Amino acid sequence: xxxxxxxxxxxxxxxxxxxxxxxxxxxxxxxxxxxxxxxxxxxxxxxxxxxxxxxxxxxxxxxxxxxxxxxxxxxxxxxxxxxxxxxxxxxxxxxxxxxxxxxxxxxxxxxxxxxxxxxxxxxxxxxxxxxxxxxxxxx
Numbered sequence: 001x002x003x004x005x006x007x008x009x010x011x012x013x014x015x016x017x018x019x020x021x022x023x024x025x026x027x028x029x030x031x032x033x034x035x036x037x038x039x040x041x042x043x044x045x046x047x048x049x050x051x052x053x054x055x056x057x058x059x060x061x062x063x064x065x066x067x068x069x070x071x072x073x074x075x076x077x078x079x080x081x082x083x084x085x086x087x088x089x090x091x092x093x094x095x096x097x098x099x100x101x102x103x104x105x106x107x108x109x110x111x112x113x114x115x116x117x118x119x120x121x122x123x124x125x126x127x128x129x130x131x132x133x134x135x136x137x138x139x
Contacts, residue, residue, distance in 0.1 A: 006052035011035045013051045014061060022062040022091045025050035033119030036092035037061050043099045047062045062091040065098065073139035074098055085123035093119050106137050
């Protein structure tokens with residue numbers, strides 16, 4: 001529990017007050033998906049969510065995917081395929097991929113494109129990101 005102003009953005013509370021700096025700010029307007037986190041099982045842009053709306057909710061960030069010192073298969077796949085380059089979009093891409101694989105454990109290429117459509121990347125050209133999702137779906 002942290003003492004913050006009710007209208008602070010969830011993104012800022014996660015990064016500045018709690019110290020979970022994996023979630024990144026890209027645009028600050030809900031357009032790029034870099035700040036995506038899971039909120040009660042749904043993918044949201046944390047830059048658009050006032051922290052007062054998350055009282056009592058379950059929040060999952062990219063840091064929460066790791067278990068007992070082991071990276072989640074998605075985190076491994078992004079590292080192995082080169083899907084993570086500059087790192088700004090990576091946490092949001094991983095969280096969107098997490099939701100995608102929960103819905104479609106073995107997605108088609110079209111489902112991958114649709115599942116990641118709300119997340120923008122300026123570095124990879126997306127193919128390495130798609131490769132990472134394919135690899136993680138086999139794990």
